[in-house]
Amino acid sequence: MTDNDNDNDNGTGNDTEKSTGAHRTLLVTDLSLVVLVGASGSGKSTFARRHFKPTEILSSDFCRGLVADDENDQSASGDAFDVLHYIAGKRLAAGRLTVVDATNVQAESRKQLVQLARSHDVLPIAIVLDLPEEVCQTRNAARPDRAGMPRHVVQRHRRELRRSLRGLEREGFRKVHILRTEEEAEHAEVVLERRYNDLRHLTGPFDIIGDIHGCSSELESLLGKLGYVDGAHPEGRTAVFVGDLVDRGPDSPGVLRRVMSMVAAGNALCVPGNHENKLGRYLKGRKVQHTHGLAETIEQLDREDAKDPAFREQVREFIDGLVSHYVLDGGKLVVCHAGLPEKYHGRTSGRVRSHALYGDTTGETDEFGLPVRYPWAEDYRGRAAVVYGHTPVPSTSWVNNTLCLDTGAVFGGKMTALRWPERELVDVPAEKVWYEPAKPLTTEAPGGREGRPLDLADVQGRRIVETRYLGRISVREENAAAALEVMSRFAVDPRLLGYLPPTMAPTATSQEEGFLEHPAEAFAQYRADGVATVVCEEKHMGSRAVALVCRDAEAARERFGVEGPTGALHTRTGRPFLDDVALTEVILGRLRTAVTAAGLWDEWDTDWVLLDAELMPWSLKAGGLLRSQYAAVGAASGAVLPGANAALAAAAARGVDVAGLAARQQDRTADAAAFTDAYRRYCWSTEGLDGVRIAPFQILAVRGRSLASVPHDEQLAWLDRLVEHDPTGLLQVTRRLVVDTGDEASVRAGIDWWLEMTGRGGEGMVVKPLGALVRDAKGRLVQPGIKVRGREYLRIIYGPEYTRPENLERLRSRFLGHKRSLALREYALGLEALDRLADGEPLWRVHEAVFAVLALESEPVDPRL
Structure with missing residues (x-):
């Protein structure tokens, strides 16, 4: 077995069961392929029924019956074992313990089972019933279906078994239990043991710390910032280290002492990095190259020997006991060093350990001579969050529910931790550049923030998008196809398309006489959601417009990679708002002038801004x-x-x-x-920009920050400044009224305001939680806005005669559930897109969420809602 195959996730060994007299305790890993081995008549089936669930047992006799209607038809054995192997493979793929009940005395039959276990990254375990020949012959004679079995069959089985016993471990069985007497078989006890990497029972909270590389001072600073005192957290939090504790930095022994003491005290967990793996081999006397910082660690350990001769052996034992990865928090969290696809979570094999330590590469090298790593995170769609390190990135961000925490502390970057389950990032800067990197830290890692062109595979077929605010959101294949048609034929330059606004939920149907929609229901819904204060914003009867405004052409080129345009103005489906490119630039110029005059570029510390607005006339x-x-x-x-x-x-x-x-x-x-x-009322003539108005109602994002969660009173204050500093009259104020949902007078004032506004022909209003991004008492996302449309405006939507009592009665049975669900899903996707855009993530990452919004728009929903 090579070093890379040495997986500490479970023990190995021949006859590792505990015994007390005739009582034998057979340890069986809870996810493994258990192979029963023994001559016909040795009692394998009886043993299996006694110790395992009926659904866990796959019997060769039963499979013969399936394919030949006769369990003793030896001519059907080939087909029977094909069936058995197929079912076993399905069970192992699903993570279920599987027991194979067959003689398995021939090396070739066992070889196939060992290969099956390895292909699913589970441990093969052998339980051998090596009972005397006469016992087997007597038992066969007592069974009607085997009474005529020739004696030489059992004798042959016994010979083959005896030849195999010493070599079972060499064949690949990780545990071998041998029962040699009837008494041992009768009194044996099978005990399922948890895999060492299965810590699902530990629910945290955790502080997961990225690559340290000997930076002990930065580690102490980060632990202090996280609240640890002398390696322990007063609130009982557990630190989890993702490996690469050593090499390159100034004090690998100091890091090891701190981490080892925390692990020993039960205050931390640690998985190995590739640097620990290499150091461990060196400490075992293996021949390794003293490169990539190992020479510095060896020199530091040599100095430690004079102070503490036992320390080196303690380090060797610590590294030797590290487990490749951990599954934590009920299976919601996986921590490893280099990342791990879902199919390897909780599995135990050399292949799993290798991926956890080194990741996967494409076989190519980059311009710095380093291996190009396969971007596994781009394809990850697992339910568990995978937190890892290994590949340094300038700053970290979530990619498909995965997070790389190696932010290059030893290279002069920072040391980063993730608080779980809060998903909060905490970091401290490096004190200096301790080790010059072979590859500049500003060159970003595949699967993280490195740019690449959009690819059809990013949006084709059924998709699952991981969002921070609503978890996993699925997009059906047919919806994706519809969105692809729109996006590929009609949308603006995808580099400028960073956001699509969500659909908006309508208020609950009103029971007020003569009204289909009324503000009372919107206020009541938010009150029930625990939202005390809402803001009512005038709804302009125009067309939704998203404006991306860059400070200048250089800013557009630097962030968005476009030559010429200084931004974009597009509809809620991503189409250019105006066919006239020059006129679009004039509008962007006027918006830019207002932002500049209001002093907002410097206040936001940005050179681009994304706004949500209504553009009029309709x-x-x-x-x-x-x-x-x-x-x-x-x-x-x-x-x-x-x-x-x-x-x-x-x-x-x-x-x-x-x-x-x-x-x-x-x-x-x-x-x-x-x-x-x-x-x-909503139509008038325009000439150029004469007669055109824009009513911005939200600042969505700026460089480095999504502003979608900024409370609406702050948002509207910014927007008032924009309108005030617009010398051209293009921008229009959005009128608003704040309402206390628990105060009857305030609610009445909100209703009267709406009645007055719609009575003059206004479209209506949008009621929003003043705090913008809000969750209810159960942690569920609350609707970001509820539209309440005026009585006469709804006449446009539902037809001239909709107000007649009989028509209103029919309309009151309209179904709003799907529309509300759609609004929340699109809202979460929009927030995700804004976060990715503001964080400077690559185009394909931003577009994953943007495209999903457009795809959901093709779901069948009553368009009048």
Whole structure:
């Protein structure tokens, strides 16, 4: 067995069971392939039934019966074992203990089972029933189905077994238990033991600390910042070290002493890094190259020998006992050194240990002569968060529920820790550059923040996007295909498309007479969610517009890699808002002037800003919709209803009783006129930018910071400054009113404000938690905004006659659940996109979340909601 195959996740050894007289305790790893070995009649099936669940046992006899309807049909053995191996593979892949009940006395049959165990990275364990021949012959004679079995069959089984006994461990079995008498087999006890890497019962809280590399002073500073005193945390938190404690830095022995003492005291856990693995081999007397900082560690250990001769042996034992990775917190967290795909979590093999220590490489080398690492994190879709180190990055960020904590402390970067389950990052700067890196720290790691072009595989097929605020969000394949059509044909330059706004949840259906929507329900919902204060913002009847404004062309080129544009102005589906590129630049220029005049570039410490806004008039972007849908209804009503009214009036003049019908037609005429008036309020002529207005209502993100969680009163104060410093009149204030959801008078004032605004023809308002990003008492994400549309505006949406009592009654049964779910999912994806964009993550990472918003938009939801 090579050093790289030496996995400490479980013990090995022949006859490792404990024994007391006839009583034998057989230790079996809880996830393993148990192979029963013994001659026919040795009692394997009886033993299996006594110690294992029926579903855990795969019997060759039973599989023969499956394929041949006769458990003793030896001609069906080939097919039977194919079935057995297939089922065993499925069970092992699912992480289930599996027991193979067959004679298994031939080396070739055992070889296949050992290979099966290795292919699923579980331990093969042999339990041998080496009972005397006469016992086996007697038992076979007592069984009707085996009474005629020739004696030489058992004799052959016994010979093959005896030849195999000494070599079972060499065949690959990690544990071998041998029972030689009926009494031993009768009194044996199988005890399942937890894998050493399975610490799911430990739920933390944890402080996971990245690569240290001998930087003992920085480690002490970080532990102090995390709240540890003399290696212990007063609140009982547990430190978890991701390895690479040693090499390169000034004091590897000091780091080892601190970590070893914390582990021994039960205050810390530690997994090995590749540098510990190499040091461990050196301490065992193996021949290793003294490179990559090992020479410095050896020199430091030599100096320690004079002070503490036993220390070197203590280090060797400590490293030898380290486990490749740990599964923690009920399976929600995995910690290792170099990262680990989901299929290896909790598994035990040389392959698992190798990946945990070294990661995987593409076989190529970069311009610095270092191996190019395979970006496994890009493909990771596991439920457990994987926290690791190994590959230094300038700053860390989550990638598909994985996080690299090696931020290059020894190279002059910083030392970083993750508080779990808080997911809070804590770091301290390096005191100096202790070791010059072969590769500049500003060159970023694959799978982390290194840029690469967008790839079709990033968005094709069913996707699962990991978000910080709502966990895993799935995108169906058909929705992804629909989004791909829009994105590839109509969207702005993807480098400038960092965010798509979510759909907005409507308020609960009102029971107020004459109303389908009313503010009372929105206030009540937020009160039930525990939101005490909300802000009501005027809803402008325009088209949603997202504006990316860069300080200048250089800023656009540096951050977004574009030549020429200084930003973008796009719709909520990512399409350019205006076909006129020059006119778009004029709008961006006016926004830029306002930001500059308000002094916000310096206040935000940024050279770009992303805003969410309404651009008016509605007719500027929705002209085609107006002509084909709304104007057509108004024109048809104007053409038909006057003639019908005239005919009814003439009939009445002749004495025909048409009063009821005439009244209904008059009501229809009034409804049609109200419909036309409703949509015309939001339409006016523009020439260039004359008549165009933009009402910004949220600052989304700036360099280094997502602002989506900034409370709305602060947001609106910034926006008021923007409007104040706009000399062109392009920007328009968003009116607002703060409401206390628990105060009846305040709620009444909010309702009256809405009634007054919509009575003048306003579209309505959006009610938002003043604190922006809010969770309820159960930790669930609260709707970021609820739209409450005016009575006359809804006439545009539902048709001229929707206010009639019979129509309102039908509409009140509208189903809002899917729309609300969609709004929350898109909101979480939008927040994720903003975080990734602000953190400077690569384009493909930002677009994963942006694309998912667009894909969810193709889910079937009533478009009127």
